[in-house]
Amino acid sequence: MIAGFGALNLDKIYLVDKIPSKDEEGFVIDVDLHPGGSAANTIAGLATFGVRTSFIGKVGSDEEGRILIGDFENRRVDTSGIIRAEGRSGVAMIFVDREGERAILVDPGVNDTIREDEINWDVVEKSEIIHMTSFICRMGDDSFRSQIRVAKRAERVSLDPGMPYAEKGLKGLERLLKETTVFLPNRKELEIVFGMDWRDAVGETHSLGVEIVAVKLGKEGCFVSDGGTEEFVKAFPSNPVDTTGAGDAFNAGFLYGLQRNKDIVESAKIGNYVASKLIERVGARSYGGIDPESAVR
Template sequence: MNKLSQNERRAVILKLLSTHKQLSNLQLSNLLAVTTKTVRCDLVKLEEDALVKRIHGGVTLSAGLDITKYSFDAMLAELIQHHSLSSSVEIDSNQGKLKKMKHNVFVLGSFNVDIVANLARFPQPGETMHSSSSSIGAGGKGANQAYAAAKNGANITFMAKIGTDQFSQFARQHLSSTGIDNTIIIESSTSPTGTALIYVSEQAGENMIAVNEGANMTMTAEDIYSAKPHIINTELFLTQLETNFDAIKLAMEIAKEHGAKVILNPAPYHNRIPELLPLVDMLTPNETEASLMTGIEVTDLDSAKQAAIAINALGVTSVVITRGGDGVLLYENGQFTQVDALKSAVVDTTGAGDAFNGALVAELAKGKTLHQAAKYANAYASLAVERFGAANMPDASLVAARLNA
């Protein structure tokens, strides 16, 4: 048996308890091929998550725990076959105690396959144009934002749903290469992996995107409950709106209830957004989304300020409006702060907002103020638009030079 990660061991423990009801530490030690000290550490964490109850020399499931809410068969198969979950905690080898890793962020969102065509300009209706180049790559707002956050040093758990099709292995391979600490990948047997068709104008550096959400929209309450142990231990919870709305709302409720700071990137715009606002601590719309939310057409700094005030009045504590080439407007504690745009050689704006959101949450997780985090994220996004592809995230080491340029 290959050595299992901590999360893999815990999934095995829960699966065994669902069948055997009670196990001793020694039995688990022998089955998992680890020391009883390691088993005790695993059981401490599971008990903290209210999943088990430790007894003298062993463990049982917590009283009243609805084991059907946790898809352990699918989870265990995925863990063992793909090793898609890595540890979100670490063991202090000197003291044998569990301790949380820093910068703990949970990202719920989409994974899409991006099919990109680069054109001299956008075609007119009915016009056929030759593409100078085309490519197939990884995308999805959730995956992109989790990748960007991981690139900037945050400890990330990312959850998405994909299909069982020709793109599913592509999704796994991409996510395993991103440096994201934890990936919770659920498969739909009925819907395909999400796709996005993207036109990129070489003339303007702008993009047009059509998304088929596919499996992203089949996320269920059961799927969310299966990830609850991760959600309740997070410090920052980030999501967007390319996933099933009711699943998003449930995950936000769980995160909020357990003290996480909830950040919503309201993209793409959804007319049910007002239902989510009581759960949101920070909202990060672009100008279009801010306009749709408030009915105020955002065309300049003054109208952006009016929209920020209106969003704040809806119950959102911190408002971050991204304004493309005009920078970023922050509104918090009754105060406005403007973060100016940085000069960059724009080649592709696809994923710029995702780069910003990922870097923003990573900096907030490090304890930075909103202004500090937004300034950093603005610089990171300015580097992202100099690269082709939504998931082609720059290295964080480049940010300092951009800020000092």
Template sequence: MKKFSLDVIGLGTCNADFIMKVPRFVESDDEVDIQELLPSIGGSAANFAVGISRQGLKAGIMTRIGKDHFGRLAVQKFRDEGVDTERLLHINEKTGMAFIAVDSHGERAMYTFMGANAKFYLEKEDIEYIKSSKLLHITGMYKEVVEEASKHANLLSLNPGTLLSSYGLKTLDKIIKKAHIIFLNKKEVKILTGLNFNEGSQTILNMGVPIVVVTCGKSGATVYTENDVISSPTGGVEALDTTGAGDAFAAGFIASFVKDKKLEDCLKMGNIVAAQCVGRLGALK
């Protein structure tokens, strides 16, 4: 059996998050006082990789950050969390940023600046790094990067998000067929397939993807396989902030999957980790 130096790698974005707790969202020409301001490190790959490491696995991250204060904070955060930073590269761009308003119901509105994330190009060393991991999880990244990275994964987990899903099934056909697990929320299933989440999930299964996981917010999540449909509720946790909840869910699910747990247990762990995330302000507090 092949030995891997890493269990899981997260490929995607890393940002400096500025999370603003507000009583309500503003409209045009409106103004609202910020009740609490929390700066932190975030981004889809960052949230996921830290979540994997906190589950006791050897996690790595592939992302691009700036040669600036926020880039240095990101490196320190990952090292504190035990995440391997070999392919966390500093480039001559500003670190990506996200300005996230969270209302009294825990819902969010977000403005993002891609910065260094927009300059992610795969290098030879990145490909070797991907090959060194049991599983590659791709989230929040451009199609060209995903196409190339997916060719080299031993196991591929894909969270396409709204950006990739908007290309549709036909354009993403080759990428999707390489995936072992695909994570989507109900809205993304509709965007990707043009179908409701049950029919859309079945369509993705028919393309040869073994596992499709659909997150349903407060209703929990459902996993679809060729022979089974399994649902798991969230447990009714009050949401203070939904930022990073999908990344947290994926980290919990994948950590259990890599540990060879049953899919029911993977779902439960995904919901547990997501519940911990939404119960606090900020994805990586």
């Protein structure tokens, strides 16, 4: 089983006539709701591909929380690790005008308040891999500290730091990195963490004990290393429609490959393939009909 541990957010996408400046008014043309959160998007993909999945996270006692849990239940993701709490669920309010320009406001809600004593340790013990992504940590560091405690007890940990954790730098992220098996940053995040060119940073990552590093390079594909094998893996041709969740989709494909005992190069090909197919659709969880095995046939 692969479990996710990260923020659960409901993306509320508002199509507006304009994005107002200070003291201006505008109006909403339409509203669309999409369950989100980086680790959650990856787990949704893995569940679609037939992998047993679970999730560790927190939602509030509101309609947003019910929607977030309901989406997982529809995908047959085990939700026993999701804490139901009083308060607001995480929400990202995304305002998009007719030209496609965006403005985003994030309310982390209860996401930042996961304490160690709230963790369902049965989920941790049953998971072969726990995939972690960043919390905003605006309301405190409880969830980040809980991730470190979970990482110490997990069989294997994969980590996509995102910008919130990359900006902690090596000093702030080192304790979690030392418990990480698979590191999944993009090029910019890796350079920010280590303060050096990403190629040099790969070696520094291995020196901390990380076994596998997969660096996402956008249109160039990715670079993978296990300390012995190092290889650039080209991206698949694609006609992008919506790039939201591309990195999460790569993670889903890459972890699928590892869970199916494929080597890091094959896993990288699957990650690139899944991402290339997802971005041809609208929505970060539009995995239906994508066959990850097609990448290596």
